[in-house]
Structures are given as structure tokens and as C-alpha cells.
Amino acid sequence: MIKMQQTMRWFGPQDKVSLLDIKQAGATGIVTALHQIPVGEVWRVEDIIERQQIIKNAGMQWVVVESLPVHEEIKRASGNYLQYIENYKISIKNLADCGIRTITYNFMPILDWVRTDHSFINQDGSKALLYNKDAFTYFDLYLLKRPNAETDYSETEKNNALQFGSKLSEEEKALLFKNVLLGLPGSKINFTAEQILTLLDNYADIDNERLRKNLIYFLSEVAPIAEKYQVKLAIHPDDPPFSVLGLPRIMSTENDIKSIFEAVPLNANGLCYCTGSLGANPKNNLEKIIDDYGDRIHFLHLRNTIRENENVFRESEHLNGDAKMAAIVEKIVLMMNQRNVSLPMRPDHGFLHSIEEGEEQYPGYSLVGRLKGLAELRGLEMGIVYKLAQ
The missing domain is CATH 3.20.20.150 (Divalent-metal-dependent TIM barrel enzymes)
Structure with a gap:
């Protein structure tokens, strides 16, 4: 066969x-x-x-x-x-x-492609890619600060994102920003906020x-x-x-x-x-x-x-x-x-x-x-x- x-x-x-x-x-x-x-x-x-x-x-x-x-x-x-x-x-x-x-x-x-976490730890200690909507919403609204982004989310989603972000250190916020805006496959160059907002x-x-x-x-x-x-x-x-x-x-x-x-x-x-x-x-x-x-x-x-x-x-x-x-x-x-x-x-x-x-x-x-x-x-x-x- x-x-x-x-x-x-x-x-x-x-x-x-x-x-x-x-x-x-x-x-x-x-x-x-x-x-x-x-x-x-x-x-x-x-x-x-x-x-x-x-x-x-x-x-x-x-x-x-x-x-x-x-x-x-x-x-x-x-x-x-x-x-x-x-x-x-x-x-x-x-x-x-x-x-x-x-x-x-x-x-x-x-x-x-988009993921919010590139190092989610599995039970056996290996690491995987993960997408978390609360993390992404926090990135969009409060890190990238995309104009008019708030109209894309409900009040519940905004509140959930704020709660998620309140637990992040400054280093974790920077990592989230980097993870979401990783460049194209074959590249490890990230977009800047200014670049992505212009493209959007x-x-x-x-x-x-x-x-x-x-x-x-x-x-x-x-x-x-x-x-x-x-x-x-x-x-x-x-x-x-x-x-x-x-x-x-x-x-x-x-x-x-x-x-x-x-x-x-x-x-x-x-x-x-x-x-x-x-x-x-x-x-x-x-x-x-x-x-x-x-x-x-x-x-x-x-x-x-x-x-x-x-x-x-x-x-x-x-x-x-x-x-x-x-x-x-x-x-x-x-x-x-x-x-x-x-x-x-x-x-x-x-x-x-x-x-x-x-x-x-x-x-x-x-x-x-x-x-x-x-x-x-x-x-x-x-x-x-x-x-x-x-």
C-alpha cells in the first residue's frame, strides 16, 4: 500500500x-x-x-x-x-x-502564527507552545495598545485580561510581548510595536x-x-x-x-x-x-x-x-x-x-x-x- x-x-x-x-x-x-x-x-x-x-x-x-x-x-x-x-x-x-x-x-x-507562551511546561518537564486568550487580550489592550482595540472585546474579556496582567512581572510582560510578535518562520527577529501598528x-x-x-x-x-x-x-x-x-x-x-x-x-x-x-x-x-x-x-x-x-x-x-x-x-x-x-x-x-x-x-x-x-x-x-x- x-x-x-x-x-x-x-x-x-x-x-x-x-x-x-x-x-x-x-x-x-x-x-x-x-x-x-x-x-x-x-x-x-x-x-x-x-x-x-x-x-x-x-x-x-x-x-x-x-x-x-x-x-x-x-x-x-x-x-x-x-x-x-x-x-x-x-x-x-x-x-x-x-x-x-x-x-x-x-x-x-x-x-x-501566534502563541502567547513558547515554553509551557508539560507534566514530564518538556516544553510546548500555548495560546491563552486572556494573555493575548492583555497584550493587545495594555502592551501594544492597538487603537480602538477595546471595541473587539467584551467587558468580561477586558476584566479577565487585567486580572491576568496584574500577576505578571515586568520581565514576564516583556516576554509576552516578544512571544506574540515573533517574526516570520526562519527568522528570530521580532516586530516592534511601531512596526506592527503601521502594518495593522x-x-x-x-x-x-x-x-x-x-x-x-x-x-x-x-x-x-x-x-x-x-x-x-x-x-x-x-x-x-x-x-x-x-x-x-x-x-x-x-x-x-x-x-x-x-x-x-x-x-x-x-x-x-x-x-x-x-x-x-x-x-x-x-x-x-x-x-x-x-x-x-x-x-x-x-x-x-x-x-x-x-x-x-x-x-x-x-x-x-x-x-x-x-x-x-x-x-x-x-x-x-x-x-x-x-x-x-x-x-x-x-x-x-x-x-x-x-x-x-x-x-x-x-x-x-x-x-x-x-x-x-x-x-x-x-x-x-x-x-x-x-
Whole structure:
């Protein structure tokens, strides 16, 4: 039976986790990006080949681009956005010419993902990522001091945030500020308050409807190019799957997925099926999404979360959380065999274990936590394949 292609994310030559480490973890494919190229510029063939060769020399393949970032002006349909779309098309063709045919991207304004705590301590002493709405509300209202932010919150939410903040030391407030405004993946540079407020002001007149319209226009332009060159585009769901900082959200629910697939029905217009991001919204039925859109799933992020209450969720062990991972993986195996395709999968947001404590790590991307997740997911899949083959 066809099984998932096991991959791991690598942030490039500056990554503290080496390609040798990843190979020894059991991955055969690499998920990476050319982070050194400014967002919106063309990815040149020579730059792609250079990165490919580094990975090939380590005995693996570059199988997924994560991410080919979408310029903010495309998301806003303003400024130089038409030129940036043309550049995106050229980058798609260049990647295809190099044999890389799965591209992940997102359409989240400004921030790729948000957590309030990057070092939540689990019972076994390992550390995980966590989102606390009270902490975020306190950050928004009293640390960032976003103009008119108070209109986005109820009196109860404001009071809860004040109570949360009253227990924080100045050092803890500074850490919260840093955690929320961590830069883009592959970078450890934080936004300043002034930068984020300026960026937020650019979205003042953009609501969900307008952002969705801009996404559909973008896809109507780039998906035919991807289809022509046999490239699969995989949009990553919003993380978290609800509005933050008053920003619009258009890829958080099953209806959001349906709307863009119906608007741009090409198969190249597909989904990065992230069980963590989609699963953080309890209204999303993860198994039904596979049933309904399995033919449009082009890349797999398998991770798990636990919702402690309606205001707090945290990353959990890959096999133990709110997402029913055994049922999900079984559906994935059946779907892949029906489609006759091996989809790339990577474990996501592993724990930070004590053996790596003190080393410089990008939150959620330490080696041991992801190795553990990859091994568990591999074993789960092997058991499912054995069962289905009987």
C-alpha cells in the first residue's frame, strides 16, 4: 500500500538542526524555503538549484516549498501587487523547472502564527507552545495598545485580561510581548510595536469579504500557471483559526475551504491539511475535511492540540490530543491509495525536551520533539497499513 512521504522542515544553512540530524531522524524529504530572498522577489533557478544541491549532497530531496510567501500588497490588492503576482508566477515555473512541484503558502495578514507562551511546561518537564486568550487580550489592550482595540472585546474579556496582567512581572510582560510578535518562520527577529501598528493600519479597511476576494483573484492568476507546470499549491489554514489584532481571517473553517475551492476549481488550488491549525477550532470536523476535499489535499502537517477551555489551547503529543490521529491517518492512507499518490507529511510543533534545553531553537522546531513525532506517526501508519492489508 502507498504510504506517506516522511519529511521534516529545515530552515536552511543557518538552522541549528542539520540535514544530517534530519536524515538520522528517518526523514527522506526536506521542506524548506529560500528565506534569504525578500518577499515578492523572483526565486531564480540558480538559487533553487544551489539549495537543492545542498540537500541532495546530504542524501535527501527538497520535496516541498514552505513557504513561497505572498507579499502583503497581494493580500491587500494594493501598491505593486500585480507585479508581485507576476513574480510569483515566474517563481512557480522556476521551481517546476527544477522538479519541485509542491508549494505551501498562507494568506494570513502580517503574522504567520501566534502563541502567547513558547515554553509551557508539560507534566514530564518538556516544553510546548500555548495560546491563552486572556494573555493575548492583555497584550493587545495594555502592551501594544492597538487603537480602538477595546471595541473587539467584551467587558468580561477586558476584566479577565487585567486580572491576568496584574500577576505578571515586568520581565514576564516583556516576554509576552516578544512571544506574540515573533517574526516570520526562519527568522528570530521580532516586530516592534511601531512596526506592527503601521502594518495593522494598512488593513484598517480590509474585512473578511475583501481579503477573500483578494485571495480568489490571486488564485485565479497563479493556479492556472501551477496547473500548466504540474505544480500543487497548498494553502495553510489560519493559525490560530480566529481573528487576532482585529485582522480578517478567511481560511479557518470548512466553509472557508469550500469557498476558495469552488471559486477556483483547478486541482492545483489545494490545501495544506494542518490538523493542528484546523483542530484548534472545535467546530471543524477533521475527518470530514478529508472525505470532502481529499483530492485537493497536497501536503500534510500532522500535529495535535488540547483545548484546556474555550480560551486556552496548547500543542500536545502528536498522537494524544483532541484530534483523533489514528482515525485521521487511516483516512489519509485510504485517500492516498485511492488517488495513487504518496503525499508528503511532516510532524509539526514538537516539544522542547530537556536534552536540547538551552540550545538556540526556533519555537516548536527542536529536533528531538519532531523526531519523536515522526517516529510515532510512522509507527501509527505502519500499523494501519498492516491492518488494512489483512
